[in-house]
Amino acid sequence: MTSLHPSLSRRRLLQAAGIGTVSMAGLSVLSACRGGSADGVGARGDGTFIGAYEFNTLEQGFNPVDADNTLLLGSCYSELFYPRPGILNWGTSEWEYMLAESSAWEGEVFTITVRPGVKWNDGTDVTVDDFLGSLTWSKLSSPAWGDSWPLVSKIEQVGDNAVALTFDGGYPGVEFDIMKSRIHPSSRYGDLFQKAIELFNDGVVNADDEQLELADEFNSLSFSEFVSCGPYQIDQVGETQVTMKRHPEGLFGDQVKFEKVIVEKADNGVAAQLLAESKIDYATHVFGPSERKLFADVNGLQEFDYLGKDGCGVMLSNSKRPEFADPRVRKALMHITKGDEVGKIAVGDGAFFAPKYNSGLSDAIAEEVLTADQLATLDAYEYDEAKAAAYLEDAGWTKDGDTWQTPDGEPAEYELVSPEGWNDFILTGEQIAEQWTAFGIKVTAVTVPEANIWGIWDEGDYDIATRHWGNPFIPAIAGAWRMNWFTNNNRTKEQPGMNIETENVETEAFGTVDIKEIYDVARADPDEAKRNEASAQLAIIFNETLPRLPIWGFTRASYGIQGPGVKEFVFDDSLSGNDKDHDNPIMTSILYGTTVPAE
Structure with missing residues (x-):
């Protein structure tokens, strides 16, 4: 597929019991994946990026429509396997387009054009149907007291590859929640998407009986694996480690440089210790003073500061x-x-x-x-x-x-x-x-x-x-x-x-x-x-x-280590105002192929 590699400007953050999980031999206990040997997480020089996040495989599943109960969907790493239409550059107020190829306003109508050539890892294309169904369900799922979705009065397909949303009144940035919505595959949710579209067109709104019944249908779904459209797909899941492998036909699958991404299960204390031992490359945890002291003197430590808002x-x-x-x-x-x-x-x-x-x-x-x-x-x-x-x-x-x-x-x-x-x-x-x-x-x-x-x-x-x-x-x-x-x-x-x-x-x-x-x-x-x-x-x-x-x-910060697994982190200064958990500049640089593995 065609890559998007824009010139980076220097301007200026769960529960579904009973879901299926994929076991991973040797990863059933913490000690099995915290080592520095070639058999453990510490093996370096193999093109692997290692992050950390506190997840729970016993309570979190693979149904991203039920976002709060979905594995890793609340982490910055979700952009790598389940990207959204766009990531906003909070410094320039410009969109870094992901699943969307472009967007435009014309009066009260906001149109999103779907990026062509992106595939889900089940072999189906990311299509306008995915956008139309996903956005319509987002609208129905949003309460009346929300900020932007309640203003959406119409959602329709335009041409072969675009979705238009009509707003009853708008304001600068009203499209933010829309562009940050998750896009889901019609191959998995198509029938329910059609129900959502019919309900919306019939005037059903959030909390109506029909909407609540459909929400139960969506949330009751249980899957044994993700369907992903990012450059990585979740390959193996263990109690303390999630491994992603390359998905070449996914978004920017031809330009990411890491062959594999691993996310370690880690609370603040564990993440701090892993940084101190250079066993992970990156963490977004909010560390206390004693935890930061653990890794303060690590060779290659990089602190990425974000404007506190x-x-x-x-x-x-x-x-x-x-x-x-x-x-x-x-x-x-x-x-x-x-x-x-x-x-x-x-x-x-x-x-x-x-x-x-x-x-x-x-x-x-x-x-x-x-x-x-x-x-x-x-x-x-x-x-x-x-x-x-x-x-x-x-x-x-x-x-x-x-x-x-x-x-x-x-x-x-x-x-x-x-x-x-x-x-x-x-x-x-x-x-x-x-x-x-x-x-x-x-x-x-x-x-x-x-x-x-x-x-x-x-x-x-x-x-x-x-x-x-x-x-x-x-x-x-x-x-x-x-x-x-x-x-x-x-x-x-x-x-x-x-x-x-x-x-x-x-x-x-x-x-x-x-x-x-x-x-x-x-x-x-x-x-x-x-x-x-x-x-x-x-x-x-x-x-x-x-x-x-x-x-x-x-005063927000995230931390990375250059040397063992990452040659150099590329941090666009204009993204320093971004939310490090949901519009993360490091994840953006991995998607663009500018942050690369150590040689």
Whole structure:
């Protein structure tokens, strides 16, 4: 097939029990694949790229329509075996086309042309039918409160090799979620795709009975292997290792240089040790200070830094704890939090920033959006127990000895939940619990299984929870407002989430405001100046009302080792703003054949 090898600009992140797995002799235990001999993972000079990711072959399967329960689909390595229509260059706002050959806007219609000549490893072609069925199911799977898919009113084939999506209203970057959708093979899902298309054309929407029934059909499918269309296909799966081999007829199959890709099962501690022993080439884990110390002096170590646009904070559930709805209480809690100390313990020096502006944006972005005079008005929320006490007393709280009591006279005692395995979030929760308890608000830090945390967040079934703030997934500035106010805040009976008010919000700066109305301007107005003006307004409102508390921000990095398995990593600087887990620059360079094996 024809290669795409553009000139790289120097401008500037699961469960399906009972699925079939393929056993791999000698890989049933960790020690069987952690060695440095020719029989183990450490054998080098054979054109093998070795990465690391924490997966679970007992609970994750091979049905990528059920994405959360699919092996490796949440990892950066998925681009190598199950690519998407495109990868956005967050620095230039230009698409790096993958399964799509091109895309174009004409009025309210967004057209995607399918790249010809790409095959699934079952021998069938990647076709417009794959795109049409996959995109239609993505539309039906998207809830009404989503950001871009709800605006899609029509999906149809255009000509022989293109799909057109008509939007009822759009905004700059609205196509991001569409181009990031997974494309699935009609050879496997064709009958269900046809049902999806018929339902969509009949006016069925997400959560209708017909859609839910079809979702059950999709998710109940169980396969013993992947059907892949990338330059690699999953060949062997063991408990601690997944091996991919070349798929020459897949996307860019004629230009990738590695003959084999191995992904080691590794949590943070194991990944750090494997880096320290030069037994893997690359890892995207969020390492703590002690883990980074393990591999800091490894020969050939490369650190790839990414612009921090988000961070770790806490959500307060107004549903369970109505006293948290008062902004004065939120301000008090900020004044008894030493974010710098929390960040140092959670991730260590050099891996975080302590927010100066507490605007809901990373400081670098805030300085682009707000004027110097506006930035000067923002509360830095320095540690100040006297201010915290004054805010609480003003909100009707009292103190009984060393213990604060809520306005209803009950002792202020709470649980703070964090997901198991998220070490940085767990350490953050523990430090916040310690700091707030010392002030007289008793907080107990607990962990829950990662599989449960997503429902807990949406249902508001917590007192306090560690969670992201800022802009972790969407490149446009407005992505921060989507996360800060609308993610895990559905405000429905079944899923109240934080239950933060967004329609009639009282502010000192602007009076009573509708956050959704301002957000719509910030994300969708065709005038960039008006979008930035709305974002500046939201930043000021965030700082005043604190819909979630920003504790520290990520300085994101991934790590590679040049020498044993990789001759040289090629890192396009203009991709440094990308999400390292889903728009990863190193994976892009492997696809393009610019990052190559050691000789």
